[in-house]
Amino acid sequence: MRGIWLATVSRLDWHRFPRLTLVTPTSRARVQQQAMIDKLDHLQRLGINTVFFQVKPDGTALWPSKILPWSDLMTGKIGENPGYDPLQFMLDEAHKRGMKVHAWFNPIAYRLIRARYYQGTE
Known part of the structure; x- marks a missing residue:
């Protein structure tokens, strides 16, 4: 296995687009x-065949969770x-490139803004 951790918390490794609110949702x-x-594509050129993708960077999700x-990493707004x-x-x-993906959950990280969201004050 030639793997890499792809961190989404604070947009460390994906996606580096700082002005989320200045574009339409589609764009x-x-x-x-x-x-x-x-x-x-870059990882494939490097010979990476496994990605540990951070899908729960904090108290939020990068999939449609129940x-x-x-x-908020995707839109700028939690929820x-x-x-x-x-x-x-x-x-x-990843599968198109013959790569395996492992979902990486961070069970601990939780920021103050999440606390306000869960308490209904945001």
């Missing part, structure tokens, strides 16, 4: 998806649907 999703495609709200399933997109694109 934002396209930019994010293209960033993932570019990232996976328990956790959507991550806002990004218009696509980032985990499914990652799985589909």
Whole structure:
């Protein structure tokens, strides 16, 4: 196995798009998806065949969870649907390249903003 950890917390490894609110949801999703495609193409060129994809960077999710709200990493707002399933997109694109994906859950990280969200004050 030649693997890599792909951290999404604070947008460390994906996606580096700082102005989430200045674009339409559709164009934002396209930019994010293209960033993932570019990232996976680069990893494939490096010979990486396994990605540990951080799907729960904090108290939020990068998949349509029945328990956790959507991550603000995708839209800038906790609980806002990004218009696509980032985990499914990652799985589909990685598999096209013959890569395996392991979902990486961070059970501990939790920021103050999440506390306010869960208490209903945000």
